[in-house]
Amino acid sequence: MGSKINRKEFLKKGTLAGLGASMIPSNIALGKKAPAFIQGKDDRKARIAVIGVGSQGGNIVQGLTFQDDVIIPAVCDINPERVAHVQKMVVDAGGAEPTGYSNGPKDYINLLERDDIDGVAIATPWELHTEMTLAALKHGKYCAPEVRGAFSLQECWDIVRTSEETGMPVMLLENHNYYRSELAVLNMVRQGIFGELIHGQCGYQHDIRYVKFRPGAEFGEKGERAARWRTNHSLHRNGDLYPTHGLGPIATIFDINHGNRFVSLTSTATKSRGLQAYVREHGGKDHPNADIQWGLGDIVTTVLKTARGETIVINHDVNLPRPYSNMGRVQGTKGLWMEDNNSIYLDGMTPKQWHSFDPYREQYEHPLWKNFLEAGVRGGHGGADYLKTRAFAQAVKRQVPTPIDVYDSVMMLAVTPLSEQSIARGSAPVDFPDFTDGKWVNKKPSFGLDGDF
Ligand SMILES: NC(=O)c1ccc[n+]([C@@H]2O[C@H](COP(=O)([O-])OP(=O)(O)OC[C@H]3O[C@@H](n4cnc5c(N)ncnc54)[C@H](O)[C@@H]3O)[C@@H](O)[C@H]2O)c1
Numbered sequence: 001m002g003s004k005i006n007r008k009e010f011l012k013k014g015t016l017a018g019l020g021a022s023m024i025p026s027n028i029a030l031g032k033k034a035p036a037f038i039q040g041k042d043d044r045k046a047r048i049a050v051i052g053v054g055s056q057g058g059n060i061v062q063g064l065t066f067q068d069d070v071i072i073p074a075v076c077d078i079n080p081e082r083v084a085h086v087q088k089m090v091v092d093a094g095g096a097e098p099t100g101y102s103n104g105p106k107d108y109i110n111l112l113e114r115d116d117i118d119g120v121a122i123a124t125p126w127e128l129h130t131e132m133t134l135a136a137l138k139h140g141k142y143c144a145p146e147v148r149g150a151f152s153l154q155e156c157w158d159i160v161r162t163s164e165e166t167g168m169p170v171m172l173l174e175n176h177n178y179y180r181s182e183l184a185v186l187n188m189v190r191q192g193i194f195g196e197l198i199h200g201q202c203g204y205q206h207d208i209r210y211v212k213f214r215p216g217a218e219f220g221e222k223g224e225r226a227a228r229w230r231t232n233h234s235l236h237r238n239g240d241l242y243p244t245h246g247l248g249p250i251a252t253i254f255d256i257n258h259g260n261r262f263v264s265l266t267s268t269a270t271k272s273r274g275l276q277a278y279v280r281e282h283g284g285k286d287h288p289n290a291d292i293q294w295g296l297g298d299i300v301t302t303v304l305k306t307a308r309g310e311t312i313v314i315n316h317d318v319n320l321p322r323p324y325s326n327m328g329r330v331q332g333t334k335g336l337w338m339e340d341n342n343s344i345y346l347d348g349m350t351p352k353q354w355h356s357f358d359p360y361r362e363q364y365e366h367p368l369w370k371n372f373l374e375a376g377v378r379g380g381h382g383g384a385d386y387l388k389t390r391a392f393a394q395a396v397k398r399q400v401p402t403p404i405d406v407y408d409s410v411m412m413l414a415v416t417p418l419s420e421q422s423i424a425r426g427s428a429p430v431d432f433p434d435f436t437d438g439k440w441v442n443k444k445p446s447f448g449l450d451g452d453f
Contacts, residue, residue, distance in 0.1 A: 046118060047116055048064055048118070048396060050076070050120070052076070052125075052128075052146075053077045053086040054082055057121070058089070060173070063379045063380065066093075069397060071095070073116050074098050074111045075098045078105055083100040083101070112136055113139065120132075121145075122143070122146060123146040124146075126230075127151070127229070134159065138166060140166065142396045143171075144172075144173050144402075145172060148416075149242055149413060150413035153433060159409070160407065169395065169406060171392050173392065174388065175385050176384065177388070178368070178387035181357065184365055186252060186253050186366065188360070193334065193364070194330060194331070195334030195347075197254060197330065198311075198333065200312040200330050201329035202312070202315075203325070203327035204246055204318065207324075209278045213282070234319070235296075239267060239296075239420030240419040242318070243314050252445075252447045254310060256440075259442075259445075262432040263431070264429045265305070265422060266422050266430070267302040267303075267418070267422035269296075269299070271297060272293070274319030275319050276292065276293075278319075294319075298320050299316070300315070302315075302419050314415065325340055334346060368452075371452075403446050408447075414435070
């Protein structure tokens, strides 16, 4: 593991270093219960626990260990081996061993009852996120659930209302918001380089058949770290099951919930062939699962309309062979950025063809990434897991709103049930709820405002 980042150094370097809490937009009432650690002390620490320390929970713990103003008092997983693994990770990084909770599926409640924890990250299977988020908020903790799609609009409303009632923030841990190119594009959009925005595209285009069928999943041998929970969704559901990786950065770029909002969507699914073909190819046509009819269409295309008159297309493409892509595209009256060929075209460029985005990314590098590159990039997902856990930890430490707030979080989660509804109704348009109750009109952007990490 690399050496810890000296935070004071970066505060000096950030363009808006020293941004006070009073300058950060206050989206929801905060901190009815002021944590003891912030009371008048400069050497305060963020005390963050992690529930679910499997594959991605391990990345979160690692991201937190890089931060010398973060303490990890406790970790929880029903699998004691995973608990032991991340306890060792913390100790190896020079921290005190977190208390482990692995006494069954409700042991996380015992963790939440501790009063030396101010924030929790959640990286369990999707169906547990809402129950755990609501419990964390009711126990007075900042809450950072990992990414997924919701199961119903009701649970989105429950999360919003509970956050509002308790005054505790929720930050969906969307690492793609912190990707380097996407942040450079955000910077360019804010400087008007693409003109007035017209259209965006994004998606989750990731061949995860190997995840769905790795040992312990629906098809294959029993293994230690099963992904059965994820595979089951492909069996019984049809919609965009994982919208947030693509949508996170694009929604920020289009000011969704911050002067703009989604008003409606339509969703269309293709037939389902990829998973059945995979089972037959790897298990043979006589395999007991060879004739399973999977519910999830191989490609799900969702079109969202915004209040400002833009369209955003989201693509969900996870069951067919293909290279990875988030399909990013941001297009305005003066030109466009495309992720797939790392390219850009701006009005007046000659020749009239794609140009490399590299020099533009350098010219418009977001201050966050300028500082990160100088410090040494570290952590999972190209450093984004560090940046997102850092952003959450800083909000916890300073007791200010999180840069991705509860409304931003449920806006991303809600695409899944809305997309399922639209598909079930023959791709009919479905209204997008306004979770902010009208606050979106005057809410100022809160994400990516500075280089402070
Ligand atoms: N941001 C990213 O890039 C990224 C990448 C992968 C996964 N994820 C997200 O992270 C979350 C977890 O996914 P994963 O791939 O790490 O899954 P995983 O199966 O590897 O880990 C889930 C862990 O939760 C534990 N668990 C299950 N029930 C529990 C309970 N009641 N209490 C405590 N622990 C419990 C399991 O034992 C397991 O270790 C999902 O929301 C997934 O979408 C995000």
